[in-house]
Amino acid sequence: xxxxxxxxxxxxxxxxxxxxxxxxxxxxxxxxxxxxxxxxxxxxxxxxxxxxxxxxxxxxxxxxxxxxxxxxxxxxxxxxxxxxxxxxxxxxxxxxxxxxxxxxxxxxxxxxxxxxxxxxxxxxxxxxxxxxxxxxxxxxxxxxxxxxxxxxxxxxxxxxxxxxxxxxxxxxxxxxxxxxxxxxxxxxxxxxxxxxxxxxxxxxxxxxxxxxxxxxxxxxxxxxxxxxxxxxxxxxxxxxxxxxxxxxxxxxxxxxxxxxxxxxxxxxxxxxxxxxxxxxxxxxxxxxxxxxxxxxxxxxxxxxxxxxxxxxxxxxxxxxxxxxx
Numbered sequence: 162x163x164x165x166x167x168x169x170x171x172x173x174x175x176x177x178x179x180x181x182x183x184x185x186x187x188x189x190x191x192x193x194x195x196x197x198x199x200x201x202x203x204x205x206x207x208x209x210x211x212x213x214x215x216x217x218x219x220x221x222x223x224x225x226x227x228x229x230x231x232x233x234x235x236x237x238x239x240x241x242x243x244x245x246x247x248x249x250x251x252x253x254x255x256x257x258x259x260x261x262x263x264x265x266x267x268x269x270x271x272x273x274x275x276x277x278x279x280x281x282x283x284x285x286x287x288x289x290x291x292x293x294x295x296x297x298x299x300x301x302x303x304x305x306x307x308x309x310x311x312x313x314x315x316x317x318x319x320x321x322x323x324x325x326x327x328x329x330x331x332x333x334x335x336x337x338x339x340x341x342x343x344x345x346x347x348x349x350x351x352x353x354x355x356x357x358x359x360x361x362x363x364x365x366x367x368x369x370x371x372x373x374x375x376x377x378x379x380x381x382x383x384x385x386x387x388x389x390x391x392x393x394x395x396x397x398x399x400x401x402x403x404x405x406x407x408x409x410x411x412x413x414x415x416x417x418x419x420x421x422x423x424x425x426x427x428x429x430x431x432x433x434x435x436x437x438x439x440x441x442x443x444x445x446x447x448x449x450x451x452x453x454x455x456x457x458x459x460x461x462x463x464x465x466x467x468x469x470x471x472x473x474x475x476x477x478x479x480x481x482x483x484x485x486x
Contacts, residue, residue, distance in 0.1 A: 182194050182203070182212060182213070183212070184205040184207065184208065184210060184212055185210070185212075186205065186208045186210045187205060187207045187208050187210075189207070192205050192206075192207060192212075193205065193206040193207055194206070194212060196216065200214075201214060201215050201216045202214050202216065203216060281314070281324070282310075282311060282314060285307075285310050285314075285324060285327075285328050286307050286310075288325070288328050288352075289303055289306045289307055289310065289328055289331065289332055290303055291351075292328075292329070292332055292348065292351045292352065293306070293332065295351050296343060296347070296348075296351070298332075298336065298341060299339070299341075301339055302332070302335045302336055302339045302341060303335075305335035305338055305339060306328075306331040306332045306334070306335035307331075309331040309334055309335060309366065309370075310327060310328060310331040312369075312370075313327060313331070313366060313369060316369065318365065318366075318369055322362060322365070323354055323358055323362065325352050325353065325354045326354045326358045326359055326361070326362040327362050327365075327366070328352075329348045329349065329351075329352050329354055329359045329362070330359055330362035330363040330365075330366050331366065332348060333345065333348055333359065333363055334363065334366060334367075334370075334374070334376065337376050337379070338376065340383070342379055342383040342384065344384075344421060344448075344449050345359050345360055345363075346449035347449060379420050379421075380410075380420055381403070381406035381407070381410065381420040381421075381423050381424040381427065382403055382406070382407070383420070384420065384421055384424045384448070385399060385402050385403050385406065385424050385427070385428065386399060386403075388424060388425070388428055388444070388447050388448055389402065389428060391447045392428070392432075392439055392443065392444065392447055393437075394428070394432060394435075394437055394439070395435070395437060397435070397475070398428070398431050398432055398435050398437060401431035401434070401435075401470075401474060401476060402424070402427040402428045402430075402431045402432075403427075404469075404471065404474075405427040405430060405431060405462065405469045405470070406420075406423050406424055406427040408468070408469050409423060409427065409461070409462055409465075409469060410423065412465065412468070414461050414462065414464075414465050414469075415458060415461050415462070418457075418458050418461075421448055421449070421450055422450050422454045422455065422457075422458045423458055424448065425444050425445070425448040425450045425454075425455045425458070426455050426458035426459040426461075426462055427462065428444055429441055429444050429455060429459055430459060430462055430463070430466070430469075430483065431476065432444075433482075433483055433484060434470070434476035434479045434480065434482075434483065435476060441455050441456060441459075456486055459486065460486060463483060463485065463486075466480050466483060467480060
């Protein structure tokens with residue numbers, strides 16, 4: 162028998178409720194219950210009593226290993242999932258297989274099922290998914306980028322502009338909103354759109370979303386962990402680089418310089434103090450910042466090196482051996 166019991170709680174605590182399976186024959190606290198998927202029964206393994214029946218099986222009805230026309234009839238009785246971001250996304254009719262004209266009818270049905278606007282949206286969503294997969298971004302970032310692009314498309318702000326540029330800008334904003342910042346150069350490397358075009362589309366989207374979009378200022382901490390992981394640097398170097406970049410920002414040593422260049426210079430400085438040294442070229446390849454930019458930012462850090470490295474750091478005694486550039 163399936164019963165609902167309330168767990169006794171002290172008077173000074175709030176009462177909580179939960180569902181519990183209970184065998185009326187065994188009467189033990191945690192009965193060994195198994196499910197018979199063929200009959201939809203819940204059976205107590207201890208005494209064999211059926212404690213629940215007509216349980217709905219939530220597994221898939223069929224397993225389809227191929228969707229080609231040569232396999233014959235498709236056993237599935239449902240269509241694809243509904244995409245709420247598509248305007249005409251509703252339950253649609255699918256053409257069954259088996260007849261000689263089924264292939265042609267299926268193509269015509271798929272073509273007419275979506276309007277021109279939805280086909281463009283679907284192509285943009287696929288491109289966002291491809292770029293997100295390349296950068297190992299979570300599904301939340303991809304969904305946020307899809308929503309941003311759909312909003313821009315509804316406002317007709319994509320007309321006359323590069324669709325690929327708007328897609329890249331939507332992904333860039335979504336990364337910042339989810340605190341997984343990426344650089345324009347990293348996103349431009351996955352598309353044929355130049356970095357300047359992505360930056361221009363980003364400014365357009367930022368103006369459009371001015372009333373609802375709240376983007377946090379990019380900090381060096383957004384990149385330090387990822388760059389150090391790619392460079393295979395130990396954790397103490399990562400922590401030291403985060404401390405150096407934060408102190409440099411707070412002291413105003415690197416005023417006017419981008420957080421990415423400050424991050425790259427901080428990683429270079431701390432790595433030179435550790436056994437795991439990295440060259441400016443290695444850091445430039447990972448961060449996308451030129452060696453000249455890293456060198457210029459490092460000169461500002463080097464001038465205040467005694468103040469940036471804490472006295473209790475294991476690298477403090479090695480500061481005097483830092484390279485001048």
